[in-house]
Amino acid sequence: GAVVSQHPSRVICKSGTSVKIECRSLDFQATTMFWYRQFPKQSLMLMATSNEGSKATYEQGVEKDKFLINHASLTLSTLTVTSAHPEDSSFYICSARGPQSSYEQYFGPGTRLTVT
Amino acid sequence: GQNIDQPTEMTATEGAIVQINCTYQTSGFNGLFWYQQHAGEAPTFLSYNVLDGLEEKGRFSSFLSRSKGYSYLLLKELQMKDSASYLCAVVDSNYQLIWGAGTKLIIKP
Numbered sequence: 001g002a003v004v005s006q007h008p009s010r011v012i013c014k015s016g017t018s019v020k021i022e023c024r025s026l027d028f029q030a031t032t033m034f035w036y037r038q039f040p041k042q043s044l045m046l047m048a049t050s051n052e053g054s055k056a057t058y059e060q061g062v063e064k065d066k067f068l069i070n071h072a073s074l075t076l077s078t079l080t081v082t083s084a085h086p087e088d089s090s091f092y093i094c095s096a097r098g099p100q101s102s103y104e105q106y107f108g109p110g111t112r113l114t115v116t
Numbered sequence: 117g118q119n120i121d122q123p124t125e126m127t128a129t130e131g132a133i134v135q136i137n138c139t140y141q142t143s144g145f146n147g148l149f150w151y152q153q154h155a156g157e158a159p160t161f162l163s164y165n166v167l168d169g170l171e172e173k174g175r176f177s178s179f180l181s182r183s184k185g186y187s188y189l190l191l192k193e194l195q196m197k198d199s200a201s202y203l204c205a206v207v208d209s210n211y212q213l214i215w216g217a218g219t220k221l222i223i224k225p
Contacts, residue, residue: 034213043203043217044159093158103147103207107158 003027004096006108013084013115020080021111023094029074030096034105035067038091050077084115118142120216122204127222128194136189136202136219144209150178150189151203153218159203162189191221199223 003026013019023033033050048058048069056069068080081088091112095105121139128134140148147166151159165171165180165187177190189202204216 043201044215046213046215049212091156095158103211103213104149104161104164105213107160110156110158112156 002096002098002106004030004094004106004108006094006111008111009109010112011114013113015085015115016083018080018082019084019113020078021092021094021113023077023079023096023108025075025096025106028096028098030077031074032097033071033077034095034097035069035077035079036093036095038093038110044093047079081113084113086115089113089115118206118208118214120204120206120214122202122216122219124217125220125222127224128191130194130196130223130225132194133190133192134194134221136191136204136221138187138189138204138216140185140187140204140206140214140216142206142208142214145182146207146209146211148178148180148187148207149203149205149213150187151205153201153203155200162202194223196223196225 005024007022031052035047036044038044046059047062048056050056050069050071052071058064071077091110093110095107098104119141149164150162152162153159163178170179175192180187201218201220203218205213
């Protein structure tokens with residue numbers, strides 16, 4: 001149980017275009033989801049916390065107009081990278097707070113974004 | 117401020133035992149997680165400690181001392197597949213996960 005999927009797993013896009021990444025909780029309802037970014041050989045960096053039905057809470061330094069987060073249902077959150085640039089190339093990982101209301105986070109497999 | 121400290125990198129030999137330490141200073145404490153992350157993959161859950169003491173799960177054990185703000189992950193009978201980064205994360209008073217930078221564990225034959 002507590003499976004989280006992410007789509008796509010890899011995406012290559014041209015500079016200036018937008019990319020949408022989907023995060024789904026497959027067998028449980030997730031009122032809270034998290035979006036992380038991880039650069040090579042670095043640790044996870046929390047970008048934002050997404051709560052179903054409300055606006056996402058962004059971490060300091062993360063541009064909310066550039067990284068649009070929508071959590072319209074209890075099983076789906078999306079991250080849209082708008083006007084992507086090469087420096088946005090990274091590994092984007094979503095997670096969902098577990099169904100038992102523990103503070104454990106179940107992670108999706110991640111999305112490798114490459115902006116050319 | 118909130119702080120989680122782990123060694124950046126450790127090296128161990130296949131078949132041996134290794135202990136990865138984590139110290140923390142956070143606003144409140146509601147538990148500590150250890151996650152394993154292989155290169156290019158998402159983290160996977162290893163353990164959760166909220167009470168003092170040792171929790172054993174197969175080859176992996178996790179220890180917590182709340183009074184010392186200290187935890188360790190103990191890996192026994194190391195296998196090559198254990199080469200990964202190990203992330204320590206603490207749940208603070210706001211029930212948010214505060215992440216350490218991770219410890220890269222290199223296993224040598």
